[in-house]
């Protein structure tokens with residue numbers, strides 16, 4: 001059972017500076033405070049270079065913060081990575097080219113000792129979900145970029161994680177597939193109660209998916225606004241509803257407000 005009193009992810013006073021050689025130091029993130037509750041869906045949005053991917057990489061323990069603390073379900077980011085407390089779907093699909101699509105999806109289950117029949121059943125279910133059932137026997141390089149991305153999402157979901165870290169996972173998908181995947185992701189996160197941190201450049205996507213949209217600004221990367229999204233439901237009609245447009249406008253204005261401060 002999930003302990004609701006412990007944040008899924010908590011960042012406190014987090015800074016990240018990169019040493020960029022002769023170009024000097026780059027402050028990618030400064031003073032980041034963010035807590036994501038168990039089961040909460042939070043999107044990160046902001047202009048290119050504002051540190052969205054860096055923030056995700058810190059949570060996933062692929063980078064270390066220069067200052068501040070990060071915890072994942074009350075553990076250090078490092079321990080959470082060792083314990084594989086989350087599923088990851090990042091921009092590059094990161095599939096193993098020599099394994100079939102099915103074997104890629106089964107990989108985390110295999111690593112954790114699940115038997116052959118259980119793995120196969122779960123992989124079938126997930127490949128059905130992402131619309132790739134008939135490609136189970138293909139190698140990743142026989143699929144388009146968007147299809148590879150869907151395999152990566154299926155793999156991230158394989159172990160029913162209580163946290164998903166997703167960095168522009170739908171960026172390479174056509175609009176119709178993207179909307180279908182958004183619907184599936186909402187359904188999945190609601191059904192499984194998993195928390196999600198989701199990086200996107202799309203305002204409507206962030207609004208459709210999220211409980212809160214975190215708006216970031218660059219140089220240095222900071223959180224400039226947090227917009228709560230209060231939609232009663234997410235279904236096929238949601239994108240046509242006045243509440244949806246109002247939320248899109250609120251996020252757009254938060255992004256614009258920041259851009260106009262920078263230009264002035």
Ligand SMILES: Nc1ncnc2c1ncn2[C@@H]1O[C@H](COP(=O)(O)OP(=O)(O)OP(=O)(O)O)[C@@H](O)[C@H]1O
Pocket residue numbers: 018019020026027028046047048049050051052053054055221
């Ligand atoms: N390994 C690194 N070494 C040096 N600088 C880096 C490194 N990784 C990121 N940066 C810098 O940190 C800043 C934030 O980069 P990051 O990729 O996190 O931004 P982003 O918001 O995800 O951008 P995008 O929307 O374009 O994907 C940028 O200025 C980038 O150049």
